[in-house]
Amino acid sequence: MSFHTELWILLEGGRAADVEGIRSHLTDYLDRNGLHHQVYDDLFTAFSSGNSILNLDGWSVRALLAEVSKQLPKLEFAARGVGEEIRDIWVREFAGGEQGFEAGPWSEG
Numbered sequence: 001m002s003f004h005t006e007l008w009i010l011l012e013g014g015r016a017a018d019v020e021g022i023r024s025h026l027t028d029y030l031d032r033n034g035l036h037h038q039v040y041d042d043l044f045t046a047f048s049s050g051n052s053i054l055n056l057d058g059w060s061v062r063a064l065l066a067e068v069s070k071q072l073p074k075l076e077f078a079a080r081g082v083g084e085e086i087r088d089i090w091v092r093e094f095a096g097g098e099q100g101f102e103a104g105p106w107s108e109g
Contacts, residue, residue, distance in 0.1 A: 043064065
């Protein structure tokens with residue numbers, strides 16, 4: 001399992017994501033899950049510039065993105081993550097506060 005995920009975010013229709021508006025909620029989420037607040041900064045960078053590196057495993061990144069979607073249900077976005085392992089690649093799409101499409105990660109088994 002990788003603890004380093006490169007994250008790309010594609011916002012539907014080129015819309016802006018008000019991740020700053022839910023900062024307090026997200027930092028509370030990070031606290032509840034024993035995660036450093038630097039994760040918020042890295043996530044903010046991904047949503048504002050299109051990509052960032054998070055020092056988290058892919059499962060934790062996907063759970064965090066689901067939380068963003070719940071808090072910003074009008075925001076439609078797609079995310080692609082690549083971890084350290086060759087098959088640790090995944091894609092998710094979020095709309096209406098829920099995850100829609102999903103693919104990966106793939107395993108050797």
